[in-house]
Amino acid sequence: MPTLYTHAESNTKKTWILLTGFVLFIIFLGWFFSYLLEDNVFLIVAVILSIVQGFTSYWYSDKIVLAITGAKEIKKSDNPELYRLVENLSITAGLPLPKIYIINEAQPNAFATGRDEKHAVIAVTRGLLEKLERIELEGVIAHELSHIGNKDILLGSVLVVLVGIVALLSRIFLRFLRFGGGRSRDKKSRGSGLIFLVLGIIGAVLAPIIASLIRLSISRKREFLADATGGLLTRYPEGLARALEKISQDSNPMRKMDNSTAHLYISNPFKKRDWLSKLFSTHPLVEERTRALRGMEV
Numbered sequence: 001m002p003t004l005y006t007h008a009e010s011n012t013k014k015t016w017i018l019l020t021g022f023v024l025f026i027i028f029l030g031w032f033f034s035y036l037l038e039d040n041v042f043l044i045v046a047v048i049l050s051i052v053q054g055f056t057s058y059w060y061s062d063k064i065v066l067a068i069t070g071a072k073e074i075k076k077s078d079n080p081e082l083y084r085l086v087e088n089l090s091i092t093a094g095l096p097l098p099k100i101y102i103i104n105e106a107q108p109n110a111f112a113t114g115r116d117e118k119h120a121v122i123a124v125t126r127g128l129l130e131k132l133e134r135i136e137l138e139g140v141i142a143h144e145l146s147h148i149g150n151k152d153i154l155l156g157s158v159l160v161v162l163v164g165i166v167a168l169l170s171r172i173f174l175r176f177l178r179f180g181g182g183r184s185r186d187k188k189s190r191g192s193g194l195i196f197l198v199l200g201i202i203g204a205v206l207a208p209i210i211a212s213l214i215r216l217s218i219s220r221k222r223e224f225l226a227d228a229t230g231g232l233l234t235r236y237p238e239g240l241a242r243a244l245e246k247i248s249q250d251s252n253p254m255r256k257m258d259n260s261t262a263h264l265y266i267s268n269p270f271k272k273r274d275w276l277s278k279l280f281s282t283h284p285l286v287e288e289r290t291r292a293l294r295g296m297e298v
């Protein structure tokens with residue numbers, strides 16, 4: 001059974017491997033698009049983006065996430081009960097007290113972000129505070145603290161920036177083609193030029209999809225681990241299981257929602273349940289998570 005810090009070192013390594021891999025992937029896309037269009041502008045843009053996003057992802061990804069979600073920081077005087085709950089669980093987990101933010105949304109949900117445990121943030125929605133019992137809220141907070149202790153938070157926040165940049169570069173390429181880019185190659189060889197351009201279009205379409213699938217795979221594994229370590233932290237996994245059921249059954253939509261941040265939340269904020277949404281879901285099925293929690297020995 002994993003403990004709060006079992007995978008911390010592994011997640012740190014994964015973060016740097018992922019960051020390096022995405023930087024190289026972005027540079028490769030720039031080179032590939034530049035080659036197809038016989039214009040080095042894409043390679044230059046890709047190199048600049050890879051440098052800027054590497055810096056931004058580490059230092060500012062949490063601020064970007066908080067801005068996207070519209071979360072507002074609170075002090076102890078604003079909500080003493082929530083503050084004490086987070087404080088007590090942080091002491092139990094051996095973690096510094098994270099900053100606490102509230103999102104003005106009716107849907108019950110929560111996420112953690114930040115580059116490390118000393119700069120961590122826990123954000124909860126207004127709906128979470130209104131609709132969960134204390135023992136259920138405690139399970140959710142323990143889950144988010146587990147993300148902090150397992151060093152998931154930087155990885156999750158960095159993914160928001162990286163996937164967005166891959167999508168941006170692909171959109172720029174497609175827009176460039178739309179307005180007449182890539183015609184010079186036709187002078188040399190119309191046949192081969194057309195093939196390369198088709199491959200470029202396919203690559204531009206597939207690149208953000210591949211990046212998103214990587215994000216989905218990582219986030220699903222993170223949720224199972226955070227559930228387990230959160231259950232160990234409270235010594236009452238049933239509280240978190242009940243919270244997940246309530247959150248998943250709530251029908252309120254998120255008014256301010258972005259697909260790039262969906263994987264950060266404890267439960268998928270998009271409420272669609274068709275087969276396509278399940279395939280591209282950022283989270284495991286709630287039934288699988290609650291079954292695992294209720295099968296834990298604490």
